[in-house]
Amino acid sequence: MSFSFVCPTCGDTHEGMPTDHGWKLPDVVWDIPEGERSCRGKFNSDLCQLGDRFFIRCVLKLPFTEQSGYYGWGAWVELSETDFYRYVAIYDKDGSEEPTVPGAIANAMPGYSQTLGMPVMVQFQGSTSRPTVHVPSASGHPLALEQTSGIDNRRYHAILVSTGAVGGP
Numbered sequence: 660m661s662f663s664f665v666c667p668t669c670g671d672t673h674e675g676m677p678t679d680h681g682w683k684l685p686d687v688v689w690d691i692p693e694g695e696r697s698c699r700g701k702f703n704s705d706l707c708q709l710g711d712r713f714f715i716r717c718v719l720k721l722p723f724t725e726q727s728g729y730y731g732w733g734a735w736v737e738l739s740e741t742d743f744y745r746y747v748a749i750y751d752k753d754g755s756e757e758p759t760v761p762g763a764i765a766n767a768m769p770g771y772s773q774t775l776g777m778p779v780m781v782q783f784q785g786s787t788s789r790p791t792v793h794v795p796s797a798s799g800h801p802l803a804l805e806q807t808s809g810i811d812n813r814r815y816h817a818i819l820v821s822t823g824a825v826g827g828p
């Protein structure tokens with residue numbers, strides 16, 4: 660999905676900009692020197708285990724208010740061992756009727772205060788979609804508000820700057 664819009668912040672027309680940004684691994688695993696990583700942890704693009712810690716790749720959706728669609732943060736979320744293996748068990752099945760499970764964000768997301776370790780709820784999806792992340796509104800975190808109210812083009816520009824997709828103002 661891509662679209663173009665005249666940016667209220669920089670005045671440029673942004674075209675074909677990314678509508679998502681993801682992390683290859685949880686920060687705690689990424690921080691391990693590359694040569695040692697695969698010895699100390701097990702991981703692919705959706706699942707990661709480091710010792711007795713378990714992570715899954717999710718998507719945290721922020722709906723656009725001035726276009727259709729959403730911005731997707733492809734963050735990792737740490738789950739309990741039980742919930743992790745439940746996800747593995749239903750990985751190629753429809754998990755959208757499963758109860759939500761608690762987790763914690765495992766990436767420091769640019770442009771936000773303190774997301775690493777932030778408590779969230781995770782909803783498994785159909786077999787072709789990554790689980791979705793819900794930030795409880797009681798957290799008072801900006802992500803919770805953005806998830807509920809959406810993001811306008813000004814905020815979208817700021818996100819694109821924070822991820823390095825466009826240059827600073």
Ligand SMILES: [Zn+2]
Nearest residue numbers: 666668669816
């Ligand atoms: Zn801009």
